[in-house]
Amino acid sequence: AQSVTQLGSHVSVSEGALVLLRCNYSSSVPPYLFWYVQYPNQGLQLLLKYTTGATLVKGINGFEAEFKKSETSFHLTKPSAHMSDAAEYFCAVRGEYGNKLVFGAGTILRVKS
Amino acid sequence: NAGVTQTPKFQVLKTGQSMTLQCAQDMNHEYMSWYRQDPGMGLRLIHYSVGAGITDQGEVPNGYNVSRSTTEDFPLRLLSAAPSQTSVYFCASSYSPDSRWETQYFGPGTRLLVL
Numbered sequence: 001a002q003s004v005t006q007l008g009s010h011v012s013v014s015e016g017a018l019v020l021l022r023c024n025y026s027s028s029v030p031p032y033l034f035w036y037v038q039y040p041n042q043g044l045q046l047l048l049k050y051t052t053g054a055t056l057v058k059g060i061n062g063f064e065a066e067f068k069k070s071e072t073s074f075h076l077t078k079p080s081a082h083m084s085d086a087a088e089y090f091c092a093v094r095g096e097y098g099n100k101l102v103f104g105a106g107t108i109l110r111v112k113s
Numbered sequence: 114n115a116g117v118t119q120t121p122k123f124q125v126l127k128t129g130q131s132m133t134l135q136c137a138q139d140m141n142h143e144y145m146s147w148y149r150q151d152p153g154m155g156l157r158l159i160h161y162s163v164g165a166g167i168t169d170q171g172e173v174p175n176g177y178n179v180s181r182s183t184t185e186d187f188p189l190r191l192l193s194a195a196p197s198q199t200s201v202y203f204c205a206s207s208y209s210p211d212s213r214w215e216t217q218y219f220g221p222g223t224r225l226l227v228l
Contacts, residue, residue: 090155
């Protein structure tokens with residue numbers, strides 16, 4: 001069965017500091033991994049996804065994530081946080097069959113000025 | 114394209130009432146799904162559909178009903194609302210019903226409060 005663990009329900013960084021949001025997964029098949037962002041009172045927007053190929057994936061708004069099979073991780077990073085990055089971030093893994101997504105609990109990112 | 118649309122944006126119900134949350138997409142997507150979002154639990158799959166006339170249960174289907182009579186629409190019905198169904202509901206869609214790499218597109222959500 002597929003599962004996702006996001007370490008840290010809340011992360012606080014200063015503006016300009018490195019953003020690191022942690023995601024570990026469990027998958028019985030080669031994983032397809034996703035990061036979504038949810039701004040306040042809005043729906044989910046895809047940041048980036050890993051399917052196959054290059055393990056370093058670049059997404060929108062300067063975010064990137066690295067797939068590490070040996071560590072079963074897919075951590076999200078951004079070199080320099082901006083106030084507009086404040087949001088909730090969800091890591092997700094595709095189900096074993098078909099199109100289902102299994103989500104982590106989410107991490108709320110706070111950016112301090 | 115309007116993408117995935119949901120109505121209403123916000124609803125208050127009394128325990129025992131029924132209602133239908135509407136979801137529509139104009140992207141000719143075969144796959145549609147409903148999730149509920151609760152604090153600290155992420156999003157959990159309620160029901161999904163791989164095409165018109167075909168639906169199946171997700172992780173938390175109890176108390177909810179769905180149908181898919183057209184490709185565009187995928188309504189979610191609460192048969193007898195309970196306070197435990199207070200949540201934010203998201204509809205999502207993607208083109209292929211069995212492609213593991215495809216992106217799912219989410220609607221803006223419906224916030225439901227059951228008193």
